[in-house]
Amino acid sequence: MPVMVNVVRALLVAGVALGLAACAKPGGSGADLSITGGAATPGSTQDFTVNVGDRVFFLTDSSEFTPEAVATLNRQVQWLQRYPQYTFIIEGHADERGTREYNIALGARRASAVQTFFVSRGIPANRMRTISYGKERPVAVCDDISCWSQNRRAVIVLTNAGV
Amino acid sequence: MTTTRMLRRWLGRAAVAALFAVSGLEIATLVSRPADAVLELDINQGQIKPIPIAIPTFGALGGDPQIAANMTAVITSDLVRSGLFIPIDPARFPPTPASSQVPSFGDWRALDAQALVVGGVGVEADGRLRTEFRLWDVIAGQQSTGQQYYATPANWRKVAHIIADAIYERLTGEKGYFNSQVVFVDESGPKDRRVKRLAVMDQDGANVRYLTEGNSLVLTPRFSPTSQYVAYMSYEGSEPSVYLMDTSTGQHRLIDRFPGMSLAPRFAPDGQRMALSLERGGVTNIFEYDLRTRALRRLTDVAAIDVGASYSPDGSQMVFESDRGGSKQLYVMNADGSNPQRITHGEGTYGTPVWSPRGDLIAFTRQSGGQFSIGVIKPDGSGERILTTxxxxxxxxxSPNGRIIMFFREQQGEGGPRLFTIDLTGYNQFQVATPGFASDPAWSPPIN
Structure with missing residues (x-):
């Protein structure tokens, strides 16, 4: 499943790049691109991941937003409103320091909290759906808190661009 | 009792013994003397003193000595892993009597053996294995039980488990659990891209058979009361959902389309209904689903996470975990959802409750002080005991007889979980050999 998501992501990135290459680029220039290293064309999934932040983190067993999380969510709202062509999945995750079924429900609660935030800021509910992976898909895989804190997260996965 | 009288008794019984078939097996009782048993273990005592038992390698009665040795090893392993038996070193054994002979009890008493198992494996003209064994009470100097079995050679492990069950039952007065299976999740690949497959195996880790191929994330399999079906959670569709697999055919299907995610399935004792949790808008509550009528009935209705429902063996109650009070705790309610009562009050949080098939205890996972423990508690909330931390x-x-608990354990830095068993004293702990990392074990009911 994650392999699939990655493949889709890669294809989307490629698609965006090709789309831009094929279009006229008013105001665009090689110099502008080089400023962002060519890796984060505004409005691209990379732009979202690198310049906005695709994820927020949570405290243990919590689905409350930290001040850092709220700042990220506000940037995400701005970006998602600016690029309304994207639909997206909100993935809810938990760290490994919990039991399996509870963590799946906890991931769902985190994803739902993000969804509620977005909808309250005016993003149409039909642009998003949620899924919880519980503790099944850690991004950091050591056995201490430095990893666990990265795994307690909600991640925005953009699912279609410019369609 | 003289040798000849014993022999006559045995031969007489064997000649007239009614043969009956149990899934391809025929069992004949060689001798049974339940009335004047001497050697018995009271496993309800707090402190259990294991029975010293001698199990010489079964004789090859014209059959394959390797199968005879393998069967002896399986029987010994089953009994030792129950925590109720301690094997005597075979190096000290006196010459083993033939299975038709009365042993020289004095020789075995000298080893402090209390029980002696003597058996043999032969081959019938039609190729079937004929396995016989006798359990001798060394102290009283008499036979406790004895049986013979006919089975295809491929079923040799099953016969060994049935013999171990017979010995366990004779000496403890409890049903055995060795002839049973476990469904679990096989894990492979790196932790952030873990591949999970459903698999079934014998309770001792043998005969692993994979039920899924690893294309989809699968979690928390649980047997139906007949063992024919396994309910589990899978990510194969657009929404993570509870699926049902027929283990005999490998066919599986979504149990039903619900609004939102479904998880945490557990069969009711009647096998027709199932408790599960449905999530919507971040709230997870418990429902009961009728597999025949497809009726869905809400059992809890709180803005919280209610998950992990497990029925009492009589089906009248359920235990589940909930964070409705602010932290994860265990609750018991009537099976219609009425009268939920919190039963855990210790330090930390509690989850994954499972009601014992005996009805007397509920097993759980407890998180406290950065550690994860397996423990048991009475359904009224008293008598909490931690078995391992x-x-x-x-x-x-x-286990089907409610005496052993299997669980998964991950040691820090090991990179994945393994399966273990532990008895209710907490002293007898054994790893269950699996091909790779393994988690989410669920024991079957007894297999016939």
């Missing part, structure tokens, strides 16, 4: 222990499941 460590970096990560999770997901208990009961």
């Amino acid at each position: 460590g970096f990560h222990n999770e997901g208990p499941t009961w």
